[in-house]
Amino acid sequence: MPAELSPIDKAKYVSARRAVDFVEDGMRVGLGTGSTAAWMVRCLGELVREDGMMITGVATSTRTADLAREVGITVKTLDEVRWLDLTIDGADEFDPNLNLIKGGGGALLHEKIVATASDQMIVIADLSKEVDRLGTFPLPVEVIPFGWQTTKALIEEMLSNVEVLGRAASLRLNGSEPFRTDEGNFILDLHLRRISNPAQLSLVLNQIPGVVENGLFLDICDILVIGNADGTVEVRDINNGTVEHERVDLVGGENLFADNGD
Structure with a gap:
């Protein structure tokens, strides 16, 4: 990973990188909107181009759809796929019960529709988004x-x-x-x-x-992946009641950083 990336961007990247491990070949995946979600879309695109993974993406905004197509992901509408295996999206704020505030990027309506049309919602974030009670973020x-x-x-x-x-x-x-x-x-x-x-x-x-x-997303998030600048992640599973700590490989994927202007 290039040294010029800020600590916050490194944290966003490792959370996105870990989250795409939940995606399996043939899945229908909801693609979130925002700077952290943009890392996730690029990581998925890398799996499509380099590993031959076949996925169908449903984007929550026009800018996410444009990015997904750019990196090689097949994009369809929610009406075309009807139901999703999982959605991966960021959050502006989350509390201990994995309730969220979303919508800082302006896509909250599409994001909520897509998330609730999914078997599972995975949220990617960094520790700065954690609060005891929601409301600090507008x-x-x-x-x-x-x-x-x-x-x-x-x-x-x-x-x-x-x-x-x-x-x-x-x-x-x-x-x-x-x-x-x-x-x-x-x-x-x-x-x-x-x-x-x-x-x-x-x-x-x-x-x-x-x-x-x-923008209140309540009882929707199933798994939260929190990234840290040192390459470690914390994976909280609200359904299983588990918390796991892992390390993400920061080597490779240099093409992800060359053109990510988010």
Whole structure:
């Protein structure tokens, strides 16, 4: 692994490298979105090109689909494959119960649909994403553009009745314009700081008119792979109740680093 990679990128890489070990020939795999997921897609592409592995990928965003095709992965839609063997994706935050906040990359709706259409969800992350309680990372909420300011006001009113430390909501921007998801929707980022009851919050958020989906991924993650800059990984299996510590080979795969601009 090139020395110029930052410690955080090394941690992302080793978590992605270890996670692709769960992928078997012939599988249908959900491909996540984000910087850590981009490492995973490139690692899978290497297995396809160099080892002849046959997999079908379902991407959670257009940029992931473009990257997957670039590295040689066959990409199909979820409607074409119907169900997936597993999904590998990153997370913006995770708690001890492997509940997640996702959506920092703006693909939370597709990510949640793909993850719940999978037999297994594997999350790849580094230790900086671990928290005692969710909420430090702003919670993304996807809303339709029509009446979004009314939807924002309704969300802020609702937040006064739930146990959170912060109640500010902001429209995500792309330059001076609203950020748009692949579905053409807007994202409101909720700066909550601490979420006492994620299940309750998720339920009430999705009952507000105009809300499409929120970034709380609860009871969806099966396995968490945490990477470290020294090449070690921790694999937590929520279903088996096991925690394993391993080391990932950092030698080889030089082509992965030459053109990964994520």
